[in-house]
Amino acid sequence: MAVVEVTIAPLGTGTPSVSQYVAGCHRVLAKASDVKYQLTPMSTIIEGDLDRILEVIRQMHESPFAAGAQRVSTSIRIDDRRDKELTMAGKVKAVIDKLPGKSS
Template identity: 35%
Template sequence: MSVCNVSLQVIPKVPDEMTYPVVDKVIEYIQSTGVKYEVGPMETTMEGELDFLLEIVKKAQEICIEEGASRVASIVKIDYKKEGVTIDEKIKKYRG
């Protein structure tokens, strides 16, 4: 399967002061997987094989619950094409 991009926004149901710490745990997990990723203000975009990235999405839900969320809503976006798609091809021209 080709390289694709998956963007993930987790919205854990926790008290306001716990939102960032829970999201930080998810980002720490993403970092630990070794995938290429970019953190944005609303979501984290990852680059890799679709099946592996979807496993990360699945684990992110579990992390939110383990960190105290009673529920988690997630927004997932997938950009896939047969020949592959990279983060750089989409945003390279916007970087200095």
């Protein structure tokens, strides 16, 4: 299982706001019931099978074009651990457990 961070940014849209394009990407993501995801203020984190995630990201990348964007920049960071299960929650818990006075 992989944890992937993706940022999809339409360029040259005539407005600095991109929330409508992000919402379009998330509509695509919501249809992918076989992956988990979390919207953050700066990106989206996706958890699941790497091949499936990349397939979904490709569909998300196309969403701004379908909404009229002429150029789209997509950045992807992949954390793919093979020695044990990797999850978004597990990654956060591993850090919290190491903080003084904190427990999960």
